[in-house]
Amino acid sequence: MKAYWFIIRNSFKENNQSITTLAISLLQPGILIAGYFMFYNYITRDLHNGINTEFIIYYLFIVMIATLDIPRLGTYIQGDIQTEKYILIDRLPMKPFNFYFMHSIGKSGGALMLYAVIVQAYLIYLQTPITIQLAFIPAVILAFVVGHLITFCTATTAFYFENMHMWFFSIIFEFTSGKMIPLALMPPALSFFFTWLTPFGYAAGTLARYLGTQDYGSLALAGVIAMLWVVVLYWATNIFWNKGSFYFQEYNG
């Protein structure tokens, strides 16, 4: 526990040294998601009257998830693999995934905490039911863990391919997780596929969708499936890392 706290604290100090850095990490996801929100709010203006609370909750959820910078985290892990720093991480008294997860929490911790306060205040202002307000943060944490697990699994491809661009995965991830197009607006077959059958949806769109529609049954079911994906992906991360590092050592000496 002490080791985890040490990583979070150091990573937080390293990445939130100045007000400028904190402001940038706060502005970046905000600007990004505001663009998507304004776009879809405009094109669906005839489908709803006045303020669309469902959309607002969906994008408030997405903006918190966007504080996890997928390409940068993936590139960081890939860099460690390529420069053989991963050997040091292998020697730490914790699983490699746990190390990178704690590092990422520390890195985006400042922005995440500020967003958590702003979003909760805004949910109270919107007079959303108390159940949604209570379920919001646990759902964000769950989606955050799934997102990290997917990123970690994809980043381990660096053991096999020297120049695998993380941007490639992040683009697919953004589309399939419902960041670029809200899952509810996709054609039904595609929406069903990304919402229920792949882990990508659980990293953002699925939980956000049911928080927005206030469909408690589907939200609970999505929460349970997301937890199952966490177990499966956590198990997969160990396999990918161990097999990858074995392959890397065998072929690169």
Add this chain to the structure above:
Amino acid sequence: MKLILRKQISLKLSVNYTYNNMKILKPALILTKASFKVQTRSVVIFLLSFMSPLCYSVILITQIILNYHIVKNPFINISLEMYLLTFFVLQMIVFLTFDQSQRHVAKEILSGSFDYILLRPINLFYYKYFRVPSLMSVVMTIMYLTAIIITTIMYNIPVSLVVQLLLFVVFSSFIIINIRSGMRGLVFFKRDILNTTRVEESLNIFVINKPPEIFPIPIQIILTVFIPYIVVHNNAFEVLRGHGMFYTWTLTGIWILLAVGFNRCVWYYGLKRYESG
């Protein structure tokens, strides 16, 4: 030693600016050739570099088609084929202004290795813009130009409109390159200015491929008057509609002057500061 180096830099700077074109061309071409050679040394790596932009384009086209599937006519006077044409134009701007050289130069200024560049017989203007020309962006630009031509022929879009859009590409790229160069040049004055590239990337995604009317009026004013994102990206939709052409082109003209002025001022005073630092 430091004094001699400074004198040499000042001398080389003045020489660089008075170089005649033929003398610049040869080392410049050697530099470009070498850069392209490095990028194509491994075919697999070179092909892999296309995966991200190609995949991104496919996903964005899917997104546009899905948008028209959700709502039949989401934007006033813009059909699906017109939207696709504008998308190709905007993507062409993105790849034309693909920034590798300027970031490279900014990093050299930060590390102090820019001195050695100033001493070499290479034009500073060329070095700033074409030091690391990306072969991938060249290929992608040609690909989008082909896509524009095919769309024009397939949907019988008036040639005059396409010419106007291509003019828009040239002017917008010019503005973007100048402002970006000025922004990178700010490292002469503030070291952590490079961190703002993340915000710049987000702002790009925020505005690109969206007609200006989706933004509330205050945001439209900010993105037109203070930072020219609407001028260089979203006004492509206005050109396509033929709305407010005088307003659109006047704004573009004003921003060209502002961008060039900003770039030249930053580099003039920045280099002076660097020499005396």
